[in-house]
Amino acid sequence: MSDYRIKGETGEWEVVIGLEVHAQITTNAKLFSGAATAFGAEPNTQVSLVDAAMPGMLPVPNRECIRQAVRTGMAIEAQINTWSRFDRKNYFYADLPQGYQISQLYHPLVGEGSITVEADEKAGIPEPKVIGVERIHVEQDAGKLMHDQHPTMSYVDLNRSGVALMEIVSKPDMRSPAEAGAYVRKLRAILRYVGSCDGNMEEGSMRADVNVSVRKPGDEFGTRTETKNVNSVRFVMAVIEGEAKRQVELIESGGTVVQETRLYDPDRGETRSMRSKEDAHDYRYFPDPDLLPLELDDAFLAECRESLPELPDAKRDRYLALGISPYNADVLTAEVEAARWFDTLLDAGAKPVAAANWVTSELFGALNRMGRDLTDSPVSPQQAAELLGLVADGTISGTIAKTVFEKMLESGDGAGAIVERDGLKQTSDTGAIEAEIAKILTANADKVEQYKGGKEALFGFFVGQTMKAMQGKANPQVVNELLKKALG
Amino acid sequence: MTELTNLTVAQIRDGHRAGDFSAVEVAEAFSANVADAKALNAFIVETPEHALSAAKAADADRAAGTLKPLSGVPIGMKDLFCTHGVQTTAASHMLEGFVPRYESTVSQKLWDAGAGMLGKLNLDQFAMGSSNETSYFGNVISPWKRKDGGNAALAPGGSSGGSSTAIAARLCPAATGTDTGGSIRQPAAFTGISGIKPTYGRCSRWGIVAFASSLDQAGPMARDVRDCAIMLENMAGFDPKDATSLDMAVPNWEAALSSDLKGKTVGIPKEYRLEGIDPDIDAMWDAGIAMLKDAGATVVEISLPHTKYALPAYYIIAPAEASSNLARYDGVRYGLRDLPEGAGLQDMYASTRADGFGAEVKRRIMIGTYVLSAGFYDAYYTQAQKVRTLIARDFEQAFTSCEVILAPTAPSAAFGLGEKMADPLAMYLNDVFAVPASLAGLPAMSVPAALNREGLPLGLQIIGKAFDEQGVLDAGLAIEERAGFTARAEKWW
Numbered sequence: 001m002s003d004y005r006i007k008g009e010t011g012e013w014e015v016v017i018g019l020e021v022h023a024q025i026t027t028n029a030k031l032f033s034g035a036a037t038a039f040g041a042e043p044n045t046q047v048s049l050v051d052a053a054m055p056g057m058l059p060v061p062n063r064e065c066i067r068q069a070v071r072t073g074m075a076i077e078a079q080i081n082t083w084s085r086f087d088r089k090n091y092f093y094a095d096l097p098q099g100y101q102i103s104q105l106y107h108p109l110v111g112e113g114s115i116t117v118e119a120d121e122k123a124g125i126p127e128p129k130v131i132g133v134e135r136i137h138v139e140q141d142a143g144k145l146m147h148d149q150h151p152t153m154s155y156v157d158l159n160r161s162g163v164a165l166m167e168i169v170s171k172p173d174m175r176s177p178a179e180a181g182a183y184v185r186k187l188r189a190i191l192r193y194v195g196s197c198d199g200n201m202e203e204g205s206m207r208a209d210v211n212v213s214v215r216k217p218g219d220e221f222g223t224r225t226e227t228k229n230v231n232s233v234r235f236v237m238a239v240i241e242g243e244a245k246r247q248v249e250l251i252e253s254g255g256t257v258v259q260e261t262r263l264y265d266p267d268r269g270e271t272r273s274m275r276s277k278e279d280a281h282d283y284r285y286f287p288d289p290d291l292l293p294l295e296l297d298d299a300f301l302a303e304c305r306e307s308l309p310e311l312p313d314a315k316r317d318r319y320l321a322l323g324i325s326p327y328n329a330d331v332l333t334a335e336v337e338a339a340r341w342f343d344t345l346l347d348a349g350a351k352p353v354a355a356a357n358w359v360t361s362e363l364f365g366a367l368n369r370m371g372r373d374l375t376d377s378p379v380s381p382q383q384a385a386e387l388l389g390l391v392a393d394g395t396i397s398g399t400i401a402k403t404v405f406e407k408m409l410e411s412g413d414g415a416g417a418i419v420e421r422d423g424l425k426q427t428s429d430t431g432a433i434e435a436e437i438a439k440i441l442t443a444n445a446d447k448v449e450q451y452k453g454g455k456e457a458l459f460g461f462f463v464g465q466t467m468k469a470m471q472g473k474a475n476p477q478v479v480n481e482l483l484k485k486a487l488g
Numbered sequence: 489m490t491e492l493t494n495l496t497v498a499q500i501r502d503g504h505r506a507g508d509f510s511a512v513e514v515a516e517a518f519s520a521n522v523a524d525a526k527a528l529n530a531f532i533v534e535t536p537e538h539a540l541s542a543a544k545a546a547d548a549d550r551a552a553g554t555l556k557p558l559s560g561v562p563i564g565m566k567d568l569f570c571t572h573g574v575q576t577t578a579a580s581h582m583l584e585g586f587v588p589r590y591e592s593t594v595s596q597k598l599w600d601a602g603a604g605m606l607g608k609l610n611l612d613q614f615a616m617g618s619s620n621e622t623s624y625f626g627n628v629i630s631p632w633k634r635k636d637g638g639n640a641a642l643a644p645g646g647s648s649g650g651s652s653t654a655i656a657a658r659l660c661p662a663a664t665g666t667d668t669g670g671s672i673r674q675p676a677a678f679t680g681i682s683g684i685k686p687t688y689g690r691c692s693r694w695g696i697v698a699f700a701s702s703l704d705q706a707g708p709m710a711r712d713v714r715d716c717a718i719m720l721e722n723m724a725g726f727d728p729k730d731a732t733s734l735d736m737a738v739p740n741w742e743a744a745l746s747s748d749l750k751g752k753t754v755g756i757p758k759e760y761r762l763e764g765i766d767p768d769i770d771a772m773w774d775a776g777i778a779m780l781k782d783a784g785a786t787v788v789e790i791s792l793p794h795t796k797y798a799l800p801a802y803y804i805i806a807p808a809e810a811s812s813n814l815a816r817y818d819g820v821r822y823g824l825r826d827l828p829e830g831a832g833l834q835d836m837y838a839s840t841r842a843d844g845f846g847a848e849v850k851r852r853i854m855i856g857t858y859v860l861s862a863g864f865y866d867a868y869y870t871q872a873q874k875v876r877t878l879i880a881r882d883f884e885q886a887f888t889s890c891e892v893i894l895a896p897t898a899p900s901a902a903f904g905l906g907e908k909m910a911d912p913l914a915m916y917l918n919d920v921f922a923v924p925a926s927l928a929g930l931p932a933m934s935v936p937a938a939l940n941r942e943g944l945p946l947g948l949q950i951i952g953k954a955f956d957e958q959g960v961l962d963a964g965l966a967i968e969e970r971a972g973f974t975a976r977a978e979k980w981w
Contacts, residue, residue: 052821054590055578055586055697055816055822056570056693056696056698057694058730060730060731090860092815094818097820098815099812100812282861284861285860286812286869289702
C-alpha cells in the first residue's frame with residue numbers, strides 16, 4: 001500500500017490515479033490507409049485520399065496494426081476479444097478530415113489485463129503492485145494544426161491523420177505519482193519488448209491522459225479531472241502532484257472539484273481548465289458502417305502469441321534464478337536493448353552474475369562517460385564475453401580487466417590480443433610472489449609488528465603492496481594465501 | 489435499319505460485333521439525343537468526347553479482334569460516382585466544381601469493359617430523395633405524361649432520376665444507379681425500365697459519394713432484364729479497397745438467364761397488401777402472380793411480420809449514417825468554402841454547410857444527429873438496429889419456403905413534380921416496399937409490368953436470397969416476357 005498522502009488542513013488525503021496511454025503502433029502504414037507513417041516528414045506528404053477524407057473514400061483495416069495491438073494485449077495477459085468492432089466518434093475540427101475519429105467504444109479489441117510495477121522502497125513502493133488494465137482499443141490519430149505559419153490563419157498537416165494508436169486504459173489503481181511513473185515506465189518497456197510501439201515520448205509516439213481525484217482514505221472516489229496529452233513520465237508525475245494539491249486546496253476552501261478536461265503547461269508546471277463536462281462534446285458514437293466487425297481466428301491468435309518475445313517480468317525472473325541481484329535484474333530488463341545485449345552476452349558464454357555486475361557498472365559507466373548507449377556500444381557482447389572469460393578462468397584479475405577494457409574501448413582490439421600483447425596475464429608463480437612479499441615485509445617491519453599486535457586491517461595494505469609490486473598481475477587468491485603464511 | 493438509340497445494350501454489343509454499325513455511330517447517335525434533351529435536365533455534365541473516344545477504341549478493338557464485354561456501348565453515369573477529371577457533385581452545391589483525381593471502382597470496371605460515358609446524370613442531392621427534386625442543379629423531368637389531357641411535369645423517381653429518365657427517353661441504353669432505400673428500383677418503376685440492386689457488397693462502394701454506408705449499393709438500370717445482367721456483370725466484383733465488399737466470384741448472369749421457373753416457389757408477402765392502395769397496383773401485382781405461375785412457378789403466401797417497422801427503422805439508420813458521412817464536407821479541404829470576413833473555424837463550418845447543403849440533406853443530417861445524440865441513441869438507433877435484424881430474420885424465415893418474393897416496387901405510379909415536396913412523410917412513404925430489402929441487404933429488382941389507367945408505367949419488384957441475383961433476374965425475365973411491356977414515352981422535349 002502506498003502511504004503517499006496530501007496533507008491538508010482537514011487531515012490527510014489519498015490520491016486516486018488512472019491513466020489512458022495513447023501509444024502509436026509501430027507500422028509502416030496507417031490504420032485504415034496505405035499511407036506511410038514516418039516521423040518528421042514534410043507536412044502533408046504522408047496523406048492518402050482516405051486520410052484526407054475525399055468523397056467516396058473508404059477505410060480498410062491494416063492487419064499489422066491489429067496484430068500489434070493483439071500482441072500487446074497478450075503481453076499484459078489481457079483478454080483478447082475475438083469479436084470487436086470499430087465505432088465513429090463524431091466531432092468537427094480542422095485536423096479531423098472525416099469529421100469523425102474511427103475508434104472502439106463499445107467492443108474493444110482487448111479486454112482486462114494487468115501490469116506489475118516492481119517494489120521501489122526509495123520511491124515509496126514497498127512491494128510489487130499489480131495495476132489493472134481496463135482495456136486496449138485501436139483508433140486513428142488526428143492531424144496537426146500549425147498556428148505559427150501565418151498571421152491570421154492556421155495551417156493543417158495531415159501526416160498524422162489516420163496513424164494507428166492503441167489506447168491503453170488503466171483502472172484507477174494508482175495511489176501516488178511514483179506508482180504512476182513506474183506504471184508508465186513499465187508499460188513503455190513492455191511495448192518496446194513487444195515491438196508494438198517505439199515508446200518515444202518526445203516524438204509523441206506515447207502520451208498519457210491523466211485522471212486524478214482525491215479522497216479521505218476509505219471514502220468513495222472523488223470527482224476526477226482529466227489532463228490531456230502529457231508527454232513524459234516526469235510530467236505525468238508533476239501533473240498528479242499539482243492536480244492533487246489543487247483539488248485538496250479547492251475542497252478545503254469550500255469548493256467542489258468539477259469533472260473537466262485540463263491541459264498541462266510544462267513551462268509553468270501547472271494545469272488549467274480546457275472544458276468542463278457541460279461543454280463536453282456529444283460524440284454521437286455509433287458503429288462505423290464502412291467496416292465489418294473484426295473477427296480473429298485461431299491461426300491469427302496463435303501467430304500473435306508465438307511471435308511474442310520473452311517479456312520483462314519473465315526475463316527478470318530468469319535473471320534472478322541465475323543468481324543476479326534484484327537491482328541488476330531490474331536495470332538489465334528495463335530497456336529491451338539492454339536485455340537483448342545482455343542475453344547475447346550470456347549466449348556467448350559469460351557467467352551471469354559476473355556479467356551482470358560488469359555490464360551495470362563497467363560497461364554502463366563507460367557508455368555514460370562517452371555519451372553513448374548500448375545500441376552504439378563500441379564493444380560487442382562477443383568481445384565482452386571474451387574479456388569476462390579471461391577473468392573467469394584466472395588469466396587476468398578483475399583489476400587488470402578494467403585496464404584491458406579501457407584498452408578495448410581505445411583500440412577496438414579483442415581482450416585476448418590486448419592481454420597477450422601487453423603481457424597482462426595474471427601470475428600464480430608462488431616463487432616470484434613470495435620474493436616480493438619478503439621484500440615488502442622487510443621494508444614495513446613496523447606494520448608487521450602492528451599487524452601481529454592485532455591490527456588485522458593492515459592485511460589489506462600488504463595485499464595492495466604485493467599487487468602493486470606484481471604490477472597487478474598476481475593472482476589475488478595466491479597472494480592472500482602466501483601473505484597469510486608469511487605473516488604467520 | 490432500326491434507329492440506333494432504340495437498341496438495347498445486348499443489341500448494340502452484338503450488332504457492333506457483327507459489324508452492322510460502328511461504335512462511333514452509336515456514340516454520336518446517343519450524344520445527339522442527349523444534346524437534344526436539355527428540357528429533361530437528366531445530365532449535370534455531358535461528356536460526348538468521353539463516349540466518342542471509347543467508341544473509337546471499340547471500333548479499333550473490333551478491327552483487332554480484341555473486343556471487350558461492353559465495347560461500343562455508351563452509358564450514363566450517375567453523378568454520385570467519382571470520375572477522374574470529370575466534375576462529380578452528388579447534385580450538391582457543396583461539391584459543385586469538384587473534379588476528382590481518382591475513379592470509382594465501379595466506373596473504372598465499366599471503362600475497362602469498353603463502355604464509354606455520355607455524361608454525369610442528375611440525381612437527388614447526395615442521393616436523398618424519391619423524386620429528383622432535391623438536386624441543386626434542378627429537377628429532372630420524366631419523359632412520361634399522364635394520359636389525362638393535362639401537361640403536368642412528372643417525377644422520374646429518385647434518387648437515380650437522371651438515370652431513369654435518360655434511359656426511358658433513349659438518351660442512353662443503360663446507366664449506373666445507386667440504391668440505398670429504393671433509389672434504383674423506384675425510379676425504374678416510375679419510368680417503365682428495369683433496374684437491379686444486387687446483394688449488399690456485390691459492387692464496390694469505393695469512389696461512390698457515401699449516403700448511408702451500410703445500405704448504399706450500386707447497380708445497373710437499363711431497358712430490360714438481359715441488359716441489367718450484362719451491366720451488373722461488369723460492375724460487380726470483390727474490391728480490397730472496400731471492407732464490406734463481397735469476396736465472391738461474379739457469376740455469368742447473362743449466360744445463365746432462364747425464364748423457366750418450373751420447380752421454383754414464389755412468395756407473396758401478405759404484409760405488402762396495403763389498405764387503400766391504388767387498385768391498379770394490386771391489379772398489376774395479381775397479374776404478375778399469374779405470369780410467374782404461367783412460367784411454371786408455385787406461388788405461396790408468406791409473412792414478413794416486421795414490414796411495418798421497416799420504414800421508420802430506415803429513416804433512423806440512413807440519416808444517422810448520413811449525418812456522419814457528410815461531416816467531411818466542412819469547407820477545409822475541397823468543395824465549397826464559405827468564409828465570411830473575419831470568421832473563425834466554427835463560422836466557416838456553419839456558413840459553408842448552411843450554403844452547401846439543400847433542405848432535404850439538412851433535414852436528414854438533423855434527424856441523424858438527433859437519433860445518435862446522448863439520451864436518444866438507445867431509443868432510436870439501437871432500436872432501429874434491432875428492427876433491422878428482425879427484418880433480415882423475416883426474410884430468412886420466408887426464404888425457407890420460397891426462392892424469390894414478388895411485390896410491387898412502389899405504392900403508386902409517378903406523381904407530379906411538387907405534389908409531395910411539402911410533405912416529407914408522404915414522400916418517404918414511397919419507399920415502403922423498397923426499404924425492407926435494403927435493410928436486409930438482399931438483391932431486388934424492378935421490372936416494368938403494366939400501365940395504370942393514366943397510362944403511366946408500374947413496376948413489379950422481385951426480391952431474392954442473398955447472392956441469388958440469378959433467381960431475381962430469371963423471375964424478372966419471366967415477367968418481362970409475359971408482360972409484353974412495350975410502351976414508351978412520346979417525345980415532347
